[in-house]
Each structure stands twice: as structure tokens, then as C-alpha cells.
Amino acid sequence: xxxxxxxxxxxxxxxxxxxxxxxxxxxxxxxxxxxxxxxxxxxxxxxxxxxxxxxxxxxxxxxxxxxxxxxxxxxxxxxxxxxxxxxxxxxxxxxxxxxxxxxxxxxxxxxxxxxxxxxxxxxxxxxxxxxxxxxxxxxxxxxxxxxxxxxxxxxxxxxxxxxxxxxxxxxxxxxxxxxxxxxxxxxxxxxxxxxxxxxxx
Numbered sequence: 195x196x197x198x199x200x201x202x203x204x205x206x207x208x209x210x211x212x213x214x215x216x217x218x219x220x221x222x223x224x225x226x227x228x229x230x231x232x233x234x235x236x237x238x239x240x241x242x243x244x245x246x247x248x249x250x251x252x253x254x255x256x257x258x259x260x261x262x263x264x265x266x267x268x269x270x271x272x273x274x275x276x277x278x279x280x281x282x283x284x285x286x287x288x289x290x291x292x293x294x295x296x297x298x299x300x301x302x303x304x305x306x307x308x309x310x311x312x313x314x315x316x317x318x319x320x321x322x323x324x325x326x327x328x329x330x331x332x333x334x335x336x337x338x339x340x341x342x343x344x345x346x347x348x349x350x351x352x353x354x355x356x357x358x359x360x361x362x363x364x365x366x367x368x369x370x371x372x373x374x375x376x377x378x379x380x381x382x383x384x385x386x387x388x389x390x391x392x393x394x395x
Contacts, residue, residue: 210257220305246271252335254282263288279320316355317344
């Protein structure tokens with residue numbers, strides 16, 4: 195599969211400017227972080243005639259999952275998140291139950307492509323990134339943003355974030371497009387500051 199075989203739709207959800215993605219391959223769709231974009235997601239699925247297979251949660255902060263219960267109620271997609279962020283679901287309406295606790299290095303099949311799950315704690319303990327190697331795409335939530343990283347909450351959080359960023363820099367190819375949870379997309383090669391992290395312990 196190439197980048198041309200993957201359809202990616204991007205929406206910015208108010209009021210927190212959370213970026214929501216719908217990506218489709220072979221008429222199967224996955225959503226990354228529903229935020230408050232239920233209407234945009236529904237319209238995209240209808241317009242492209244795609245079946246929702248996965249609802250991927252990069253982390254459990256409310257601004258990234260606010261319409262999760264509404265989407266799950268109306269579509270058949272499986273809610274996938276890391277177990278360490280599952281407690282966040284209790285903060286939103288109807289307390290949706292996750293369908294799958296995904297783990298580091300787990301692979302999910304979407305059409306003819308494979309979604310690789312990477313556990314990248316730091317911003318939250320259960321933060322995840324989703325890598326589509328064949329499509330040169332990485333969905334990073336609030337782990338890696340353009341020219342920066344997501345908010346940390348103290349020395350322990352910073353240590354975890356540092357290890358997660360170092361890992362991404364070592365395993366993700368430079369030509370990969372990065373789709374973050376806030377702000378514009380970037381590429382791994384454009385984030386040259388990540389190389390300097392190797393000098394930090």
C-alpha cells in the first residue's frame with residue numbers, strides 16, 4: 195500500500211482545537227480521537243461509503259474523547275485504547291466501555307494496511323501513537339506535535355515523555371508524515387530537534 199491508497203480526512207474540533215482524523219483503506223475506516231467531531235465523522239463515513247472499524251484513542255483527556263459515546267452508540271467501530279487511560283472514560287456521558295485494550299507493538303488490520311500500536315507514555319500514562327508504515331503515516335495525539343511535545347506534569351512525566359520521543363525518533367522512518375492531536379502536520383525529518391534528545395539522560 196502507498197500513501198495514495200490511504201484517504202485521510204482532518205477536522206479541527208472546537209473549543210480546544212483538537213485535531214480529529216478519519217483514515218480509510220479498502221472502504222474500512224478508523225477514527226483517531228473523536229473529540230467533538232461526531233457530525234464531521236458521520237458525514238465523512240456516509241460520503242465515502244466506508245464502514246467504521248476502529249475508534250482509536252491516543253489518550254483519554256476529555257477534549258479528545260468528548261463525543262466518543264455518541265459515535266459508539268451510532269456506529270459499530272471498536273473503541274481501542276490503552277488500559278492505563280481507561281479511567282478517563284468515566285468522565286464523559288454514558289461511560290462507554292472499551293472494546294479492546296491495545297498494547298505496545300500490537301497490530302490492527304484495516305483493509306490492506308496494518309496499524310502498529312506504540313505505547314508512548316508521558317502526556318498520560320496510557321498515551322498511544324498509531325503507525326501505518328506502508329503509508330508513511332504516524333498519528334501521535336499529544337505525544338509529538340510540530341516542533342514540540344505535549345504537556346507534561348512533573349519530573350516523572352518528563353522522564354517518560356523523553357523515553358517515548360527518543361523511541362519514536364529511533365524507530366519511525368524520517369520520511370513519515372506526523373499527524374498530531376493539535377496543530378499542523380509535520381514529518382519526522384523536519385523534527386530535527388529530536389536528535390538532540392540522545393544527549394539527555
